Structures are given as C-alpha cells and as structure tokens.
Amino acid sequence: xxxxxxxxxxxxLVTTVLITxxxxxxxxxxxxxxxxxxxxxxxxxxxxxxxxxVPANFNGTVALYSHGYRYNVDIPAGxxxxxGYKVTNxxxxxxxxxAEVAKYLFSQGVAIMGSGFxxxxxxxxxxxxxxxxxxxxxxxxxxTTKKVMAWGFSLGGIITxxxxxxxxxxxxxxAPLCMADNVAPELTMAGDFLxxxxxxxxxxxxxxxxxxxxxGVAESYADLVKVFTVMGKLQAAVATGAWPDTSSAxxxxxxxxxxxSRSALLLLGLMAGLPTQSAHFDSISGPxxxxxxxxxxxxxxxxxxLENGTNAAALAILATQDVENQTGGAIFDNTKTDYSAxxxxxxxxxxxxxxxxxxxxxxxxxxxxxxxxxxxxxxxxAAVAKLNALESNKGAIKVPTILMTGMADPITPAGAxxxxxxxxxxxxxxxxxxxxxxxxxxxxxxAPVNKLLMLWNTTPSSYTKFDAAGSPIxxxxxxxxxxxxNFTTAQLLLVAKSMVQASNTGKLPSxxxxxxxxxxxxxxxxxxxxxxxxxxxxGDNR
Amino acid sequence: MKAxxxxxxxxxxxVLAVVGLAATALPAxxxxxxxxxxxxxxxxxxxxxxxxxxxxxxxxxAAKAYFDYLNENGGIYGRKITxxxxxxxxxxxxxxxxxxxxxxxxxxxxxxxPLGTANVKAVASSxxxxxxGIPVMFVNTGFSGFADVKKYPTTYTVLPSYVMExxxxxxxxxxxxxxxxxxxxxxxxxxxxxxxxxxxxAGTKFAVTVPYASGSQAAATAAGWIxxxxxxxxxxxxxxxxTSASLYMLATAAQLKYAPQWMIGSVGGDATTLxxxxxxxxxxxxxxxxxxxxxxxxxxxxxxxLFSDIYAKAVPGSAFDLNVLLGMNSAFMAxxxxxxxxxxxxxxxxxxxxDSKGATFANSALVPLxxxxxxxxxxxxxxxxxxxxxxxxAPIGGTYVAYTTDSGAGAVxxxxxxxxxxxxxxxxx
Numbered sequence: 001x002x003x004x005x006x007x008x009x010x011x012x013l014v015t016t017v018l019i020t021x022x023x024x025x026x027x028x029x030x031x032x033x034x035x036x037x038x039x040x041x042x043x044x045x046x047x048x049x050x051x052x053x054v055p056a057n058f059n060g061t062v063a064l065y066s067h068g069y070r071y072n073v074d075i076p077a078g079x080x081x082x083x084g085y086k087v088t089n090x091x092x093x094x095x096x097x098x099a100e101v102a103k104y105l106f107s108q109g110v111a112i113m114g115s116g117f118x119x120x121x122x123x124x125x126x127x128x129x130x131x132x133x134x135x136x137x138x139x140x141x142x143x144t145t146k147k148v149m150a151w152g153f154s155l156g157g158i159i160t161x162x163x164x165x166x167x168x169x170x171x172x173x174x175a176p177l178c179m180a181d182n183v184a185p186e187l188t189m190a191g192d193f194l195x196x197x198x199x200x201x202x203x204x205x206x207x208x209x210x211x212x213x214x215x216g217v218a219e220s221y222a223d224l225v226k227v228f229t230v231m232g233k234l235q236a237a238v239a240t241g242a243w244p245d246t247s248s249a250x251x252x253x254x255x256x257x258x259x260x261s262r263s264a265l266l267l268l269g270l271m272a273g274l275p276t277q278s279a280h281f282d283s284i285s286g287p288x289x290x291x292x293x294x295x296x297x298x299x300x301x302x303x304x305x306l307e308n309g310t311n312a313a314a315l316a317i318l319a320t321q322d323v324e325n326q327t328g329g330a331i332f333d334n335t336k337t338d339y340s341a342x343x344x345x346x347x348x349x350x351x352x353x354x355x356x357x358x359x360x361x362x363x364x365x366x367x368x369x370x371x372x373x374x375x376x377x378x379x380x381x382a383a384v385a386k387l388n389a390l391e392s393n394k395g396a397i398k399v400p401t402i403l404m405t406g407m408a409d410p411i412t413p414a415g416a417x418x419x420x421x422x423x424x425x426x427x428x429x430x431x432x433x434x435x436x437x438x439x440x441x442x443x444x445x446x447a448p449v450n451k452l453l454m455l456w457n458t459t460p461s462s463y464t465k466f467d468a469a470g471s472p473i474x475x476x477x478x479x480x481x482x483x484x485x486n487f488t489t490a491q492l493l494l495v496a497k498s499m500v501q502a503s504n505t506g507k508l509p510s511x512x513x514x515x516x517x518x519x520x521x522x523x524x525x526x527x528x529x530x531x532x533x534x535x536x537x538x539g540d541n542r
Numbered sequence: 543m544k545a546x547x548x549x550x551x552x553x554x555x556x557v558l559a560v561v562g563l564a565a566t567a568l569p570a571x572x573x574x575x576x577x578x579x580x581x582x583x584x585x586x587x588x589x590x591x592x593x594x595x596x597x598x599x600x601x602x603x604a605a606k607a608y609f610d611y612l613n614e615n616g617g618i619y620g621r622k623i624t625x626x627x628x629x630x631x632x633x634x635x636x637x638x639x640x641x642x643x644x645x646x647x648x649x650x651x652x653x654x655x656p657l658g659t660a661n662v663k664a665v666a667s668s669x670x671x672x673x674x675g676i677p678v679m680f681v682n683t684g685f686s687g688f689a690d691v692k693k694y695p696t697t698y699t700v701l702p703s704y705v706m707e708x709x710x711x712x713x714x715x716x717x718x719x720x721x722x723x724x725x726x727x728x729x730x731x732x733x734x735x736x737x738x739x740x741x742x743x744a745g746t747k748f749a750v751t752v753p754y755a756s757g758s759q760a761a762a763t764a765a766g767w768i769x770x771x772x773x774x775x776x777x778x779x780x781x782x783x784x785t786s787a788s789l790y791m792l793a794t795a796a797q798l799k800y801a802p803q804w805m806i807g808s809v810g811g812d813a814t815t816l817x818x819x820x821x822x823x824x825x826x827x828x829x830x831x832x833x834x835x836x837x838x839x840x841x842x843x844x845x846x847x848l849f850s851d852i853y854a855k856a857v858p859g860s861a862f863d864l865n866v867l868l869g870m871n872s873a874f875m876a877x878x879x880x881x882x883x884x885x886x887x888x889x890x891x892x893x894x895x896x897d898s899k900g901a902t903f904a905n906s907a908l909v910p911l912x913x914x915x916x917x918x919x920x921x922x923x924x925x926x927x928x929x930x931x932x933x934x935x936a937p938i939g940g941t942y943v944a945y946t947t948d949s950g951a952g953a954v955x956x957x958x959x960x961x962x963x964x965x966x967x968x969x970x971x
Contacts, residue, residue: 276635277635282635283633283635284633284635284636284639292592293592293593293631293632293633293757294757296631296633296635296636297633297756297757298757298758301635345663345667347731348634348659348660348663348664348731348732349634349635349660349663349664349667350634351660351730351731351732351755351756352660352755352756352757352758355755356730356731356753356754356755356756356758357730357731357734357735357753358730358753359730359755461639461640461642461643462636462639525646527646529645529669529670529673529674529676530670531670531673533667
C-alpha cells in the first residue's frame with residue numbers, strides 16, 4: 001500500500017525561529033532585534049503561538065500565512081501510513097517554511113508572519129479571529145505597517161478567502177491556494193466516499209456518527225485501520241476484480257453477479273467527486289503489450305481513485321470525527337442523495353472501467369435507498385444546524401485575489417476554486433452592468449478592475465510509467481496537478497510576486513508579462529476555458 | 543480604475559466604427575484563433591490505433607484528401623485548410639488530453655469529426671468547447687443527445703442518430719422478420735442505450751440481448767456472445783456496435799459455422815473494412831445493412847465517383863470505403879460552413895453559418911439534414927440494403943429507398959428527399 005501512497009504533509013517546516021515566546025497570552029511579541037531579519041514570537045489571546053519575521057528593509061507590507069489542516073488528535077504509531085503523528089501548533093509564516101519564498105519576500109521589503117492557531121482540525125472560525133488579532137499585534141509592534149497580504153494552503157486557503165470576504169479593508173491582496181471548499185461540501189465529499197466503502201466493502205466501518213470524546217477518537221482510529229485495510233485488498237485485487245473478504249452482503253451479491261470490485265470502487269469515487277487522475281495514474285497510459293489499451297480504459301481510473309481515496313480517507317475520517325465533536329452529532333446525511341444523478345455525466349466517460357451500463361445500473365441499484373442492505377446515513381438535525389453555522393464564505397471577491405490549485409487535487413478538488421471563478425464572473429458582470437448604468441446617468445464610465453487571477457496547476461498529457469514487466473511505477477514523485485497542494489517553488493514564487501504586485505499597484509498581473517511568468521513557472525495555465533466541476537454537494541443543494 | 547467621460551467614449555466608438563467600415567474593404571485579416579491570412583486550422587481526435595481504430599483510422603486521411611483537393615482549387619477565400627489529427631485510441635480521457643492539445647497548443651479554430659460517444663461526452667464536460675465558443679463540427683457519433691442545442695450549443699451531429707437507425711431497423715424487422723426470434727448485440731453505454739430506445743419505440747421484441755462493455759470486444763468474448771445467441775435459438779442477430787465488435791463476431795461465427803440472418807448497424811457495418819480485416823464475403827452475403835450515403839461501390843453516383851477519385855490520388859492503394867466517404871463528406875460540409883462564415887471567419891460566424899445555412903449544405907447523403915437555430919440534428923435517416931455475394935452493401939432491388947424519422951416517437955416514413963446536384967467540381971459554391 002505504501003507504494004502508491006503519498007501522504008498528506010502535516011508537519012510544518014518553518015523557517016527557524018529560536019526565541020522564547022512570552023508566557024502571557026496577548027502580550028507584546030518577543031523580538032530578537034537581529035538584522036537583516038528580525039524574528040518575533042508570541043501568543044495571541046486564545047493561546048495560539050505565532051511567528052513574525054521582518055526584514056531590515058521593511059516596506060510596510062506583511063504577508064500573513066495560514067497553514068492547512070492538521071489533525072487535532074495524535075495518531076498512534078500502530079496505525080498504518082499516518083501513525084506517529086503528534087498534534088502541533090507550530091507557527092508557519094510561509095508555505096511549508098519555503099526559504100526561497102521567504103527570501104523573495106524579504107528582498108521586496110515584505111515581512112512574513114503566521115500563527116499555529118489555538119486548535120487544530122477544522123478551525124476556520126477560531127483561526128480567523130486569531131489572524132485578525134495577529135494583524136493588530138503586528139501593526140502595534142511595527143507601526144509603519146501599511147498593507148497586509150494574506151495567503152494560505154488548503155484549509156488555510158479558505159481561512160484566507162473568508163478573511164478577505166469579511167475584512168476586505170484589512171488586505172491589499174490575497175492568495176487562497178489549493179483552497180478547501182466550505183465545510184459542508186468538503187465533508188459531504190468525504191462522507192459519500194466513506195459511506196460507499198462501508199456499505200460495499202466493510203460494514204463494520206462506522207464512517208461517521210462517532211461517539212463523543214475519547215471513545216469517538218478510538219472509533220475513528222479503528223476506521224482508519226479498516227479503511228486502509230480495505231484499500232490494500234482492493235489494490236491487490238485490481239486486476240482480478242475480487243472483493244475483500246470483509247465485504248457486506250450487498251457487496252458479496254455484486255461479486256457473485258460478476259461485478260469487478262475495481263468498478264465498484266471507481267463508482268464510489270465518481271459519486272463522491274474524487275478525481276480519476278492521481279499522483280501516478282493518468283487514466284491514459286498503458287504498458288506495452290496486451291494491456292496497452294485495456295489498462296487506461298479499464299484499470300487506471302480505479303487505481304486513480306484508490307490512490308486519491310486512500311489519501312483522502314484519513315482526512316475524511318478525522319475531520320468528520322472532529323467536526324462531529326464540534327457540532328454535537330452526526331453531520332453526514334445521504335438520505336436524499338441521488339447517486340445516479342451524481343454520476344450521470346461520468347458513467348459514459350468511464351463506461352469501460354465501470355464495466356458497462358448493466359454493471360453501473362446494478363451498482364447504483366445496490367446503493368439505492370431501496371436496498372436495505374445499504375442503509376443511508378442519517379444526520380442529527382441539531383448538529384447539521386451547527387455545521388451550517390460554522391464559518392463559510394459566499395465566494396465574493398473584494399480584494400485582488402490569486403487562486404492556484406491542482407486540477408487533480410484529491411483533498412481540495414479544483415471545483416472549490418472553480419466555484420470562486422464562476423461566482424466572480426457573475427460578480428464582475430454585475431459590476432460592469434452597474435458601471436454602464438452609472439454612465440448613462442452621470443456620463444462618467446468607471447470600468448471595473450479585474451480582481452481575480454486563476455492559476456490552474458495542470459496535469460501533464462500523460463505520466464504513468466511502467467517497469468519492464470509492465471507494472472505501474474509508483475515510487476516516482478507525484479505528477480504536477482495531482483496530490484494535495486503539490487506546488488513547485490517556482491509556482492509559489494509566481495504567486496508571491498503576483499501578490500506583491502497587486503498589493504503595490506492595486507492591479508493583478510496581466511497581458512504578455514503574465515503569460516511569460518506563467519510559462520516560466522511551469523505546469524500552470526491561465527486559460528479561461530478551463531472548467532473544473534464544482535463539488536458534488538452543490539449539485540444536490542444549489 | 544479607468545475613467546472615461548462620455549465625450550471620449552463617443553469619440554472612441556466613432557473611431558472604432560470607421561475602422562470597422564474600413565476593415566470590410568480590406569483583404570482577409572486574421573482575427574480569430576486558428577485563422578491566419580493564409581490558413582484555417584482545424585483539429586480532429588480519432589482512434590488511429592487500438593481496438594476500436596479499425597476502419598475509423600481512415601477518416602483523417604479522407605478528410606485531408608478532400609482538404610488538399612480544396613486547397614489546390616483555391617481553398618476558402620484564398621486560405622488553405624490545415625487539419626491537425628491526434629490519436630485518442632478511443633480512450634475518453636485521452637480524447638480530453640488530445641483535444642486540450644489541439645485547442646491550447648495547436649490553437650485550432652474548430653474541431654472536426656471527433657469520434658465516439660464517450661469521447662465526445664468526455665470532451666464536452668472536461669474541455670468544454672461550448673464555454674470556449676469552439677465549434678465542434680459533425681461529430682462521428684450517432685448519440686442523439688448531442689443534438690441538444692442547450693446542452694451542447696457548439697456541437698453539430700452529422701450521422702443519423704442511433705435511435706433513428708434502431709427505429710428504421712425495427713420497422714424493417716416488423717415488415718420482414720415478423721415471428722422470427724431476434725437477438726441484439728450492443729455496446730453497453732450511451733451508444734447502446736440509444737439503440738435500445740429506438741427499438742423500444744419500434745416495438746421490437748428480443749429473445750436475447752447481449753451487451754458488451756466498450757473495449758472488451760475480442761475473439762474470445764465473441765465466442766461467448768455466440769453461445770448466448772445459440773442458446774436463445776435466435777433467427778436474426780443484430781450487430782449494433784463498433785466495427786471491431788462486428789469483426790470479432792462475424793469472424794468467430796465463420797469459424798464456428800454459426801450463420802443466422804445478420805443485420806449490421808452502420809457504425810460497424812462497413813463491408814470493405816470487415817473484409818480487409820478477414821471476414822469472408824460469404825459470411826456477409828445476404829446480411830441486411832444500413833447507410834445514409836450511397837453505396838461505396840456505386841460509381842454512378844457523382845459524389846462517390848469524385849470522392850473516390852480524389853482519395854485514390856491522395857492515398858494510393860487504400861480502399862475507398864464507408865469511413866472514407868463519410869470522412870470526405872464531413873470535410874466537404876466543413877468547407878461549406880467555413881465559406882458561409884464569411885471572408886474573415888470567426889468561431890461565432892462559423893456557428894451562425896451552420897445554424898442558418900447548414901440544412902442546405904450540399905453532401906452525398908440520400909436523406910436531408912436537420913440543422914437550424916434550434917436543432918443540431920444532422921442527417922435524418924437511412925436506406926436499407928443487402929450485402930451482395932461479393933460482400934458489398936447494395937440497395938435492395940437495385941434502387942435506393944431511404945427512410946427518415948426522428949429521435950423521438952415520430953413515425954418512420956419513406957423520404958421524398960431529392961438530393962440536389964453536386965456543386966461544380968465538388969467545391970463549395
């Protein structure tokens with residue numbers, strides 16, 4: 001299993017800050033006074049540690065970074081793949097502690113800062129408060145501060161977007177990167193996939209509705225083990241289509257009917273909205289020989305879901321358990337979900353891998369509410385009400401914004417960024433209409449300025465590699481555009497430069513200079529014709 | 543923020559208007575992606591290799607042959623047409639990748655004749671030509687859904703839909719094979735769903751239906767299909783799949799000496815391709831077949847004669863068959879669409895030209911086209927033929943009797959359509 005996995009990076013690699021933080025929350029930061037880079041640390045009133053680094057040539061602009069999702073429980077060492085993780089609230093002032101990015105920002109006179117946040121897990125509500133306080137703290141400490149830029153990865157991306165939406169006056173430019181969608185769409189995606197794995201491959205998986213407190217955490221650990229085990233068995237049987245021995249009665253009857261397990265797994269991934277391209281499987285390439293065509297048609301999409309689904313499963317289980325703890329009950333509900341409608345567009349595209357309409361219909365029938373062997377999940381209404389009250393954005397773009405995301409990111413699908421692109425297109429059209437209307441009455445035409453730059457991290461045309469025996473090679477680095485927040489330093493530098501330009505001038509890069517910069521950064525596209533599907537949740541609820 | 547007062551705006555508008563007027567009097571200008579002063583670039587994805595490539599891999603060569611002929615005769619308002627072809631191997635995800643290349647790297651103006659229901663659907667959802675305003679002319683699939691103008695606003699079908707074909711087949715069965723046991727082999731995707739819908743409308747009852755998943759067709763699989771048809775003791779077997787499915791079925795049937803009355807759909811029924819791939823003419827003999835265009839051996843037909851001459855010159859030694867005829871036919875229609883789009887064609891004007899004039903485009907088919915602003919339906923019917931002892935499809939009784947219908951509940955009727963004379967030299971008027 002480890003061969004095909006590339007795990008979420010959950011450990012912040014921070015630029016070294018070796019100062020002792022003040023023990024009193026919300027006290028002034030402790031700074032080392034060094035030059036050319038002065039480092040400061042401190043703790044906000046909620047107990048969140050933070051770090052600041054300010055260059056000697058500070059020009060009054062600071063970049064606030066919000067880190068991505070970190071599990072909020074320790075993971076016992078015995079759990080495969082992710083065991084040994086320890087909760088950390090180490091501050092992360094630039095993405096992954098990337099020294100080159102920090103160096104560039106310092107060269108421009110830009111300071112950097114970031115909080116480790118008071119709690120981990122899904123923490124958008126508390127993180128936003130923490131960040132607002134951190135901005136004030138920075139401004140007090142460095143009174144020449146004029147502008148604040150914000151950026152973040154994944155959950156940090158949504159924190160960034162929400163900050164810009166709620167406090168536009170505080171920011172000169174923002175960059176939500178590989179941004180998550182709001183909590184309900186994200187956890188619906190996770191819930192759909194986990195529910196499918198449970199009802200077909202192992203009915204003892206809880207897949208949500210965890211007990212409160214420590215008991216629930218233990219249940220989530222058990223789920224992690226079971227899901228990883230199922231994934232391992234599915235991987236081993238991808239060629240034969242055999243079903244795991246833990247399969248439900250529904251799964252066993254599908255197996256008896258000749259439905260390959262890989263087709264079932266692929267359908268679950270498509271139902272949830274997971275990408276079929278993954279770190280090592282492009283759904284295009286095949287080994288030389290008899291499988292040249294069969295592999296991409298019939299096998300590769302399922303392996304893509306396997307790789308992506310395994311990567312997503314840990315977050316799905318642990319985030320569900322965390323948010324259920326926050327809301328007081330089960331939050332996933334698929335009693336009204338029409339999975340047939342969910343895959344209407346994909347069923348013909350992946351028809352061969354799904355083994356044809358007859359098999360697809362058999363699978364969808366098995367997953368329908370009419371089958372008592374596949375009971376739907378029922379949420380706790382009070383918990384859902386609390387879930388819906390958690391911090392979420394409306395997709396409004398109020399300050400110059402740079403988005404960048406992988407086209408096949410399995411954790412935060414590209415559709416989360418597409419949603420902002422589409423909503424901004426509507427917003428800009430409305431602004432233009434208003435400008436034309438104002439012109440008719442005043443005679444003064446004020447053209448709305450574009451406030452959104454979308455950088456798509458595209459996948460290569462093909463990238464699956466095979467060894468001499470025709471087996472896929474999974475030890476190579478993940479392909480561009482795949483995996484979670486899988487950006488190069490060159491791409492991050494482009495974002496940083498674009499953000500600095502927008503902050504300085506009020507305008508995002510455009511025209512030939514932008515095209516050249518994008519080309520040089522590599523594997524990026526600003527093609528406005530690119531369109532990623534929104535998360536499946538919106539098809540159900542929009 | 544840019545501020546512009548009313549006076550400046552009016553002045554600028556006036557200047558633009560003058561420039562616009564002047565432009566109409568100038569020679570051809572390049573103002574659209576894929577269009578230069580000397581060239582119009584089109585793109586095509588098609589299976590050139592792989593299981594499903596059989597026969598269909600001749601389509602690009604056929605289209606290029608016609609475009610070369612057109613280019614030698616002046617092109618379109620002096621511009622030569624260039625066709626960029628990419629092999630998608632009939633893999634939908636690869637079609638997406640290759641179409642992206644055509645649009646983003648090769649920068650084609652429009653797509654021509656992409657092949658395969660799943661592939662065209664995959665491209666529609668992932669590449670989204672509609673969102674980009676890119677015309678997708680004359681798709682090589684009979685899936686009826688592609689005629690949906692709201693869902694696929696820049697896509698135009700050309701082949702009669704599979705629903706139409708199944709309805710016409712069903713009517714033929716009702717009239718000629720009443721009381722016989724019928725079996726159906728079909729591709730288990732939207733291609734086949736369309737067929738099932740058409741047969742249902744026609745009231746066709748099957749003793750057995752055998753679906754196959756796309757890509758699974760092989761000699762060994764075909765033996766399993768035959769076992770099912772034999773078990774059901776069917777008298778008539780309808781092959782409603784791609785050419786390779788017909789090939790494996792007929793070749794395996796020949797080996798097993800299984801000889802029901804065959805009825806072969808147009809998609810997998812090109813006699814030349816099947817014979818070249820090893821199906822004995824004797825196996826095809828007496829099978830029932832369907833086509834919207836004249837028999838490829840009918841050299842009395844002016845289109846067949848001209849197109850076969852052009853193809854023989856362009857691709858010496860390659861047999862002229864149904865795929866070639868259809869490929870050249872679509873190229874000829876594309877040329878007319880580009881000419882109708884004006885001296886400085888744009889994607890927008892190309893779409894408008896097909897909407898407004900497409901129904902009158904000259905072509906070889908013996909049934910009418912259905913294009914309008916509200917319909918992207920291409921050809922609307924078939925003639926019914928029987929395979930000769932030499933294994934060639936020919937009209938029953940020696941005269942083409944074509945039927946037309948729709949993709950809904952409309953009746954199947956003999957068409958009164960009279961194909962207009964071919965434009966001089968087979969070039970756009």
